[in-house]
Amino acid sequence: MxxxxxxxxxxxxxxxxxxxxxxxxxxxxxxxxxxxxxxxxxxxxxxxxxxxxxxxSEAAYYAALARALGRPFRGEGLALHPEVRFPEDVRLGATMGAGGELVLAPPPEAVAALLATGVPPGAVFTTPAALAAAVLSAAGPRAAARAAEALEVRAPDWAYRPGLHPGQCLVLVLILAACLLLLDAASWLQLAALALLNFVVLAVIVFRLAAPLLRPDPPPDPARVPDAELPVYTVLVALYRETRVVPRLVRALARLDYPVLCSKLTGKR
Structure with missing residues (x-):
């Protein structure tokens, strides 16, 4: 629009x-x-x-949006319903207040649609940062459980699990059974198994020693991606001696050939 x-x-x-x-x-x-x-x-x-x-500022923008739509604005002290959803309500930019009112903090991409359709009566506006903090405060235990267990639920192969996996236990049992069978096998079969084991070890050693000698062909230079298609990154940096480190960090970011990142992060000091 x-x-x-x-x-x-x-x-x-x-x-x-x-x-x-x-x-x-x-x-x-x-x-x-x-x-x-x-x-x-x-x-x-x-x-x-x-x-x-x-x-x-975020507060000034969303306060102006609330005035334009004829709704009140709350910057701090939000009281939310105990059953708020994390992180769904933060991503949606809407949740229920403790009194049943609708608390809105639409993401920037949704503001145009909200201006076109209007808001329901009883809605209250706040900032996305204030909404995220209030939702996190109300759903603290659930947010902590999600942070601790999300990797195991979504990608169990990447998550740490103490002890051996069932597949690893099965492989160990099969290897142990094969070793016990070889003890009673004929001598020529034992020699063949030993020779096969030595061949495998030698092949692994040769492969690892020869790998640095191979020179792969350089990859072709990729085509430059338009700025509009570059993703936006959020960078969290732990700083030591901030007053000395921050200027150098800002200068380093400014040298990156990544306009979206540099313009959005170095623009805020």
């Missing part, structure tokens, strides 16, 4: 709906226009470009 507005000089300016409503809330046209241009250049949602570039 796009809206055409007039600049103070009378020129027509086309803005996405999730940014155009800010003009009615007293936000400067130049700021909104810069956010729209950034969104077009990076291929991101207009509201996401506005927030990630630091042109407007």
């Amino acid at each position: 796009f809206v055409e507005v007039r600049s103070p000089r009378g020129a027509a300016v086309t803005l996405p709906g999730e940014l155009a409503f800010l003009l009615g809330q007293g936000v400067d046209l130049d700021l909104v226009r810069d956010a729209a241009a950034l969104a077009r250049r990076e291929g991101t949602a207009p509201a996401a470009a506005l927030l990630r570039a630091g042109l407007m």
Whole structure:
């Protein structure tokens, strides 16, 4: 959804709906226009470009959205229903409050649809960060269990399990049975088994020694991916002596040939 507005000089300016409503809330046209241009250049949602570039705080944006839709805004002190879902409610940007009201913090990609359809009566707006913190506080034990057990549920082969797997136990039993049978086997069969074992060990050693000597063909240079198709990464960095490390970290990120990452992370200090 796009809206055409007039600049103070009378020129027509086309803005996405999730940014155009800010003009009615007293936000400067130049700021909104810069956010729209950034969104077009990076291929991101207009509201996401506005927030990630630091042109407007999350609280200010969602408070303006609440005013535009005629609903109250709560920045802190959210009381949620005990049966909130984690992380589904955070991803959806909606959950139930303790009093049965609908608490909304739509992701930037969903703001345009919300402006077009409106909100149900009794809805309350907050920021995604405040909603995530409140949901995590209400569903703390369930969130901890999910973090601890999600890998074992989704990819059990990657998760640590103490002891041997059933398949490993079966292989050990078969090897032990084969060794017991070889003790009573004919001498030529024992020699054949020993020779086979030595051959396998020798083959493994030769393979490992020869591997560094092989020079694979260099892979072809991949085609440059358009900025709009690059994924957005969230980088968590544990810092020591922050005041000395942060400037160097920002400079290092700025040198990366990854416009989406650099523009969104180095833009916030």
